[in-house]
Amino acid sequence: MxxxxxxxxxxxxxxxxxxxxxxxxxxxxxxxxxxxxxxxxPTIDFNLIDCLNEYNQKNIKLSDITFDLTKDVKTLQLLLKIKKNHQDIDSELKKLTKQKLIIIPKIVYQININPDSIKGKKATLYLLKKLKNQIETQISLFDSIEKNSQNTDFKILAIKSRKILENNNNVLNTLTYLK
Missing domain, CATH: 1.20.5 (Single alpha-helices involved in coiled-coils or other helix-helix interfaces)
Structure with a gap:
């Protein structure tokens, strides 16, 4: 014991x-x-996401301004389509950033529009070209995200959105060429 x-x-x-x-x-x-x-x-460049959001918001606003000045039915339909596409991209981007816990600042973005340019006869043409340039920049941002991001979800968003924007940009090219 x-x-x-x-x-x-x-x-x-x-x-x-x-x-x-x-x-x-x-x-x-x-x-x-x-x-x-x-x-x-997977990682993502937060600056790219912020820029993407900025250009998307600017494009929505720019399509609204152009819509108000346009009288051509075909152009009005295109502007509605562009605005809807950018709102869809905005929704997808917000959903994705929420899932990945990424905070995008809620800033009011200024569109640099020459006030004299929207008073003349060619105001619509000026705004359409401005919108086209904005969309081209956004396409470049999506290209950069697709090439540099290691995050599959952001790559998918970039590929899908870039195709939509390229289509819109091609239609804008023909519209601005015709005017």
């Missing part, structure tokens, strides 16, 4: 040491897996 009493504290200490050691090893494994998953997490 005396031997059991002497060995009992030693056995308890050994069990405690092995228990602590296994918890420590398990914690290290968990930490390593967390670090590994963090390393594998």
């Amino acid at each position: 005396k031997k059991l009493i002497i060995y009992q504290p030693i056995l308890c200490c050994l069990f405690a040491i092995f228990g602590i050691q296994s918890c420590t090893n398990q914690e290290k494994e968990n930490n390593n897996s967390i670090l590994e998953s963090t390393k594998e997490e």
Whole structure:
């Protein structure tokens, strides 16, 4: 009985040491897996996302301004389509950034429009060209996201949106060429 009493504290200490050691090893494994998953997490350039949001908001506003000055039915339909496409892109971008916990600042973006240019007879042409340039810049941003992002969701958004914008830009090219 005396031997059991002497060995009992030693056995308890050994069990405690092995228990602590296994918890420590398990914690290290968990930490390593967390670090590994963090390393594998795809990245995105936040500046590109901010610029993309800015150009998207500007294009929505610019299509509104142009719509108000336009009388041509074909141009009005195109402007409605462009605005709808950019609103859809905006919705997708916001949903995606919310999922990825990315905060996009809610800033009011200024469109640099020459006030004298929207008073003349060619105001619509001026605004359509401005919109075309804005869309071309946004296409470049989507290209950059597609090429440089490691995030699959953002790449898919970039590919899908770029095709829509290229189509709109081609129609704008023909419209501005005809006028």
